[in-house]
Amino acid sequence: METLLDAVQAPAGPTGHENIEPFGAPERLTGRAGKEPGNERVFPLLQRMAKGDEAALRELYLAYSRSIYAFALRRLRDAAEAEEIVADTMHEVWRHPERFRGESKFSTWLLGIARFKLLSLIRGREPQHEEIGELEETLESGEEGSFEILAQKQRREAVRQCMDKLPPEQRECLHLVFYEGYALAEVAAVLGCPENTVKTRLFHARRKLKSSLRLMLQRENVNG
């Protein structure tokens, strides 16, 4: 029998978008949202979990743990803490499976729980552990080409470093948009903020990334 994990990992069908809203997404979309099983696959598992069925918990865990882990790691940057968030999130679902009412995609609801858990974890940390993350912005933003040049040089590490310097709210926003492949409303739902806030965070992330990459290129040119 096909499990949820099979559905998540299965190669895309002719369109690759059988389970998402008919937004006319292009075939090149390969984000996780495009592979997500529909809620009709999740509800039976939740019903079984309500009766204490561990096999249902196992199946749900295998299907969604990577998504929660990636989201938590992007924000926390600590593998052990990210794994803890996965376990805490799935434990919450195990204890209260009836709380999912199908008003959103299951993964959106799940990442909302994960975010609540990780924010609680961050609040419990010593203050110095949570980054401020503001980049030095001595250069004007908006110049095209810095990212492309770096990509051509295969400087993936440099890009990662620049992303790591973004404030956590902007990093998680980029993750939901480009890793999960969520729509604007879904990102806003996970983050619990207005859609305009999502747009603003994306705008600032873009500007800071470009500035940071330009700065890095300039330093390379000076040193090279």
Next chain:
Amino acid sequence: MDEALAMRQRFLDLAPWHVNGTLSPADRAWVDEYVRSHPEAGAELGWYALLQEKIRFDAPEVPPDAGLERLLHRVRLER
């Protein structure tokens, strides 16, 4: 606001969603048309596409069952 500026702002608002494939058909068509009449805007879409590729490339490789046994142990202890 200047109309050209407003259109540019709308394009920038829509660009990430164009790249991740979640725009409505109407908004997608608007962006495509904007890029046709403003070729320099294509670089912006290309930038987001590369960023998307990078973010997906960077995704951590972790076994899906990592931490599962510990969770099951925790669940059993609560019974």
